[in-house]
Amino acid sequence: MTKKLKVGLIFGGNSSEYEVSIMSAHNIYNAIDTSKFDVYPMWITNDGYLANDEDSRKVLQDPKMTVANPHKVVNISNIIELQDRPEMDVFFPIVHGNLGEDGALQGLFRIMDKPFVGDDVLAAAVTMDKEMTKILAQRAGVKVSKWISIKRPEYDDKDNKKLDYDYVAQELGQDLFVKPSNQGSSVGVNHVLNAEEYKAALEDAFKYDDKVLVEETVHGSEVETAVLGNDKPIVSGAGQITNAKDSFYTYENKYNSDSTSTLQIPADLPEEIIENVRRDALKVYQATECSGMSRIDFMLRQEDNAIILTEVNALPGFTNISMYPKLFEEVGIPYSELITRLINLGIERYNHKKTLLHKHE
Ligand SMILES: Nc1ncnc2c1ncn2[C@@H]1O[C@H](COP(=O)(O)OP(=O)(O)O)[C@@H](O)[C@H]1O
Ligand SMILES: [Mg+2]
Known part of the structure; x- marks a missing residue:
């Protein structure tokens, strides 16, 4: 019998999609093929801590017990403790949003020299x-839909023409969507039809990001x-x-x-x-x-x-x-089977990169 692979299933985190992450991890935990994998839930709590195995497992067994959304937590640096789990063969990060989905966590796996599921650093960051x-x-x-992007310094400049609804309406039409450039789950996204709504939508979107997109509505x-x-x-x-x-x-x-x-x-x-x-x-x-x-x-x-x-x-x-x-x-x-394939793809990519490195030795 081949050895079962140890999979570190990482979930939680500090994004506005914390609850979604827990529900996603709960489903993966229940569906993963246990004849091939030993799964180790790893919960990044809303205090930014990496919980112990027992608590992590409990959350995935009964996700309803989870505490409220952690919006305020800015730091999950304790996740560095993942380096103390060298026995893991592969990581499955199911941490939506910032730090989990934007290349940051992927960078940590690369530094730890571990295979991981999902996109690599570059694709995670650009997407x-x-x-x-x-x-x-x-x-x-x-x-793509026509758009204008507004960066924080432009937003802070009250005279910037991009803050003027009539100006953007001339460029993109009066029917607009305003959204943070880096977010998910529709958080901070608003549909806008007039100057008043535009002002409020910019204010909302800038709560979540330093860059906001204004798009024509499709x-x-x-x-x-x-x-x-x-x-x-x-x-x-x-x-x-x-x-x-x-x-x-x-x-x-x-x-x-x-x-x-x-x-x-x-x-x-x-x-x-x-x-x-x-x-x-x-x-x-x-x-x-x-x-x-x-x-x-x-x-x-x-x-x-x-x-x-x-x-x-x-x-x-x-x-x-x-x-x-x-x-x-x-x-x-x-x-x-989808989960099995995703894990295998992560391992395949890792092995390929290794071969690439060895070619230069
Ligand atoms: N340009 C657009 N025209 C029409 N609807 C849009 C447009 N942009 C966003 N939406 C609506 O807002 C939702 C969320 O926007 P999206 O860009 O997908 O951000 P998120 O990452 O938060 O899902 C979309 O699923 C869609 O319903
Ligand atoms: Mg979307």
């Missing part, structure tokens, strides 16, 4: 920033795809999200049971559209140098069926209602 993602996608020939439904792989990535079919009129895919609509958004897997769309979405998803995955996995989200513009990139999620949700695992289930890869 965390919605403006960088747009720029790379555009280069690859994928459509009217239509949302189409998401899941991509899996390193050098030869595979793309799932597409899932579709239809929002209620005058609403969008807000935090509440994403995670609450009384959501007014409806999810459809597979998307009920003509084959040609699905193929174009899949083709564009692959282009974006490669342009942003993703490996392991990513979920790639588009808007399908109602008026002309144009496929317009919204964003790339290096660490998509893995809750029981999440799109990424569902999209692969739909094409015949069950949740637990």
Whole structure:
């Protein structure tokens, strides 16, 4: 019998997606193939501490006991204690948002010389920033919505024309979305139709980031795809999200049971559209140098069926209602096999990098 691999399943953290992370980890913990892997839950608590194994396991067994959102915690430097777990064969970080999904944690794994699941440093960092993602996608020939970015010093300058609704409306139209460039789960995202709403939306978005994007609103439904792989990535079919009129895919609509958004897997769309979405998803995955996995989200513009990139999620949700695992289930890869593949991809990438290093010795 081959030896079981020890998997450090890291969850929690200090982002606004703390609860989502716990639910994702809970599902992974329950679905992981225990004939292949020994899983060690590692909980980054809302005090920024790395909890002991027993407490970590308890949280995943009963996620409802978890304490409230840790927004205020700015420091999770205790995670450096991961270096005291050299027996781990591979890490599975399911820490959404800042530090977990933006390349920082990935950098720590690289320094510790350990394989890990999901995107590497570069892809995690660029896809965390919605403006960088747009720029790379555009280069690859994928459509993105028109946008203006505003940096903190520009926001602090009261005379800056970008703060004037009439100016941005002239550039992008009156119907706008305002969002932090680096965030997730729709936190700090607002739909704006007038000067007053614009002012409030900027204020809200700047709570979360030093760079805010103002985008033209794309009217239509949302189409998401899941991509899996390193050098030869595979793309799932597409899932579709239809929002209620005058609403969008807000935090509440994403995670609450009384959501007014409806999810459809597979998307009920003509084959040609699905193929174009899949083709564009692959282009974006490669342009942003993703490996392991990513979920790639588009808007399908109602008026002309144009496929317009919204964003790339290096660490998509893995809750029981999440799109990424569902999209692969739909094409015949069950949740637990998906986890096995993701772990193997992390190990494959690590081994490849090792060979590369040895070539120069
Ligand atoms: N330009 C846009 N046009 C229409 N809807 C948008 C636009 N940008 C964002 N949205 C809506 O806001 C949601 C969240 O925005 P998104 O860019 O995906 O940020 P997050 O990382 O928080 O998910 C989207 O799922 C969509 O419902
Ligand atoms: Mg999104």
